[in-house]
Amino acid sequence: MKAAILENGTLSIKEIPKPSPGAEQALVRLTASGVCHSDVHLVKGDWPKLTPPSPSPFPIGHEGIGVVEALGPGADKYVHVGERVILGLGGLGGAYWCGACEFCLSGRPRLCPEARPLLGTHALYIATWAKALVQLPDEVGDREVSLACGGLTAYSAIKKLVKFGVTPGKPIALIGAAGGLGHYAIQIARTFGYVVMGVDVGREKIDFIKSLGADYAIDASEAAAFVKQKFKGVSASIVFTPKIAGFELGLKLLKRGGVFVSVGMPAADEKPLALHPLALLQKEPLIMASAVGTVEDMRELVQLASQGKVKTHISREARLSEVQGILEELDQGRYTGRAIITDMAG
Ligand SMILES: [Zn+2]
Ligand SMILES: [Zn+2]
The missing domain is CATH 3.40.50.720 (NAD(P)-binding Rossmann-like Domain)
Structure with missing residues (x-):
């Protein structure tokens, strides 16, 4: 499958193996991915303390909507195959957290010692922690993908x-x-x-x-x-x-x-x-x-979106292969609202 990979400060679209879901993970076939300003900072290396330069290539993108295609062991507690879900919950700030420490329980999940980033939505597939997935009703379309981090x-x-x-x-x-x-x-x-x-x-x-x-x-x-x-x-x-x-x-x-x-x-x-x-x-x-939010926050936001009270304004809708150009335009402050990718194979 194709994915946007960051390697030594350079972003390119590469062919990588389709991931398989591990314990409590779901494999999601992505139908949309949002481009967040954090992607720009990550590629430019603007936050060396938050995101130290990685010696190995890694995928980027942290706002996604897709359909659950397969489950790893134990993931069926949280989602089912065929369900449409939104994922992201803050990306770099951590889409994984314990849900039980003093910080998680007081609504500050970014401080959770277990918090880990979610990266890799600029791709056709992602394997991710099933507990951080929120089901999407049909009224919330793929173009609302940036609710995942921005919203x-x-x-x-x-x-x-x-x-x-x-x-x-x-x-x-x-x-x-x-x-x-x-x-x-x-x-x-x-x-x-x-x-x-x-x-x-x-x-x-x-x-x-x-x-x-x-x-x-x-x-x-x-x-x-x-x-x-x-x-x-x-x-x-x-x-x-x-x-x-x-x-x-x-x-x-x-x-x-x-x-x-x-x-x-x-x-x-x-x-x-x-x-x-x-x-x-x-x-x-x-x-x-304030950064990111909890799974509960995401559910409340999806509810508002399903009632039409919150809508994503899209400045540009593009193919995966255009992600580099989008990041440049985002860096120049050229957009009002969001840029999204809705052709994950192109
Ligand atoms: Zn973001
Ligand atoms: Zn925690």
């Missing part, structure tokens, strides 16, 4: 607002709202009942944010003045952009005691986010990071 990451970030006391009706700012994650976050935050302000850069992205139903769509250059005049500070900021300026803006927009959620992942060599302790004292924000 889930946005969903679990917004759920944290509820957990940390930001009640529905409060104004929240989504920074980088027109991107792969942000465009989901607008729709999800609306279903939670927040007053949603989507922030991004440029006319095209602002128009896109409006089209997704945000209450306000504001260019980053005007966001601080707008928030000051309209709300005197937002109750929460969630930052999806990988640009440090977006993190700085998110903090600036917060009202006193607001919740700041860091989601975007800048390259490791970007300058750090500077915080003066006096500014912390003055504002006392609650600062946290």
